[in-house]
Amino acid sequence: MAQLKRTPLFNAYKAYGGKTIDFGGWELPVQFSSIKREHEAVRTKAGLFDVSHMGEFEVKGKDSLTFLNKMMTNDVSKLKVGRAQYTAMCYENGGTVDDLLIYKREEEDYLLVVNASNIEKDFDWLESHVSGEVVLTNVSDQTAQLAIQGPSAEIILQKLVSDTVLQEISFFGFLPAVNIDGITALVSRTGYTGEDGFEIYCKAEDVEKLWVAILREGEEEGLLPCGLGARDTLRFEANLALYGQELTKDISPIEAGISFAVKTQKPEDFIGKDILVAQKENGPARRIVGIEMVDKGIPRHGYKVYSGDTVIGEVTTGTQSPTLKKNVGLALVQEEFTAIGTEVTVEVRNKPLKAIVVPTPFYKRPKK
Known part of the structure; x- marks a missing residue:
């Protein structure tokens, strides 16, 4: 072991x-x-x-911006020194390699913060695409x-x-x-x-x-x-995506609801761009939504979601919300069942229980 x-x-x-x-x-x-x-x-x-x-990588060198803009869905050229940016990396099919933060410490000096379970995979992915004058270092x-x-x-x-x-x-x-x-x-x-x-x-x-x-x-x-x-x-x-649940190699950033971090208008090509452009323009075939249980039961990760007798998706995360005191979940479901108020069924321990599609985030902090 x-x-x-x-x-x-x-x-x-x-x-x-x-x-x-x-x-x-x-x-x-x-x-x-x-x-x-x-x-x-x-x-x-x-x-x-x-x-x-969590993992940390340094990216330095005169071609670091060009490299990062090729690898990331967000527009790294918009990042100023002293600012951080949330972004994703995708495969050619639009599936997600990881979601991460980029810190611009100086011109040609970036710090990337990646998910712990993806450190080796992310580093290998980045390293395999390095070109030009770029120094990539794992400082985790x-x-x-x-x-x-x-x-x-x-x-x-x-x-x-x-x-x-x-x-x-x-x-x-x-x-x-x-x-x-x-x-x-x-x-x-x-x-x-x-x-x-x-x-x-x-x-x-x-x-x-x-x-x-x-x-x-x-x-x-x-x-x-x-x-x-x-x-x-x-x-x-707060409806913040977790890699391995709302985001995976089979779930795109658009499907996961983080399209704000996908800048398809940036002039540079980036990995997965064609698929993500199509999803943005035509709408994805499925999407993450919030669900609230009507019947008594907690929707857990992996539970199937139905409309009638048809499986339309599955729960990615679910629990009893400590703040709301309600049983709620996030579910990846077919687009035609994503409208607020849509009634669905969640299979909880082999029992079909009623739920309803609700707005997210479930919680927003009060403004000062």
Whole structure:
């Protein structure tokens, strides 16, 4: 049996009550207290996540922009220094290699942040397409990442930062060298929870000190260490796609509902462009929608969705929403059944249960 990978914070989990599970080959905390308590903390106060399992690649060189625009669905030429961009990489058939963030640190200097389960696959895919003067480096092992999320995230982190006003970092903006309690880190106003907050990138050897310092400083604000369980329910309520569920090698970004990250009008050709152009112009044959259960039952990943006796799709993610207290799901269904209010049936443990197509996201954070 293969040894599970561990982040540099693994030894710190036990002190905070972390319960670990196998997550795509990584031994990671599913929770520290309870999923519902951690979920509620992020929605009302703040939560701190170890996301050091994510992958980081550097792309440098005078042809880096040309290379990235060939590989990505978004228009990387629009990215300014100090800004991050959400994008996807696709295969020729329009299926998704991965969804990721690109940080433009300087001209000809980019940082890519990819999903943990895809690190090797993504690096090999990128490396196989490198041309011109491009230096591609996998720096995942040297890099750690924390995410502090929630309405109090800025207040807490600012206590540890004296030389930067965090309020000045706009959504999807970042600063490459912020001093946090003596540790230099890249800090971006990004996240995967539907709340305000920051993602913090530092050297692997510095992350435990940073974790302890942030939790100590945030204690009086109600900050909790959070695991993968709450991260999943939070991103699900905010309708943020998860690779392996809403996005796969067989599901395109258009079908998954992230067409905003597919710029078919950019002049450069990119991998999968022809298929994605056709899906944008004609509409995809199937699409991710929100469903809410009418009958009592929870729609889980992989459950079949029916119209009458006909299978029309399947659930990609589903749970009881901790915020809404409703049983809801995301489902990939045929286009003709995607209208709001459409009645469908979900097969839950061999029982047909009624559900209805509803708007997404299920949760939007209140505006300040």
